[in-house]
Amino acid sequence: MLETRDPDESGRRRALAAIPFLIILVAGGVWLADSLRREAAREDCLAGGRRDCAPLSSSAP
Template identity: 40%
Template structure:
């Protein structure tokens, strides 16, 4: 039984503003986590290319950046 005329049932939902902030923080966290994963995979691929080159006995395995020529 209930007292003071309260209805028995589910509790009222949390404040919508608070849930929006929590969702935005979680979304930001997952975006940063995904970006870090992509960066880590890219770095690992670059290191693997250099190691494969060195394992074949080549020299100067580092990538050489050449500036674009303008006419």
């Protein structure tokens, strides 16, 4: 007997396979935006003539 496949099933399977890819893509975009923001802030600090532009540590010695 021939088994008939539901065409919607393959579409659902592809959509479920795309979810991890989209999650990784969004996480990478957030990481990249954060890195660019921190670098821009550091460059603004250096352009202002300051030398103490390193990020401050939040832990007290």
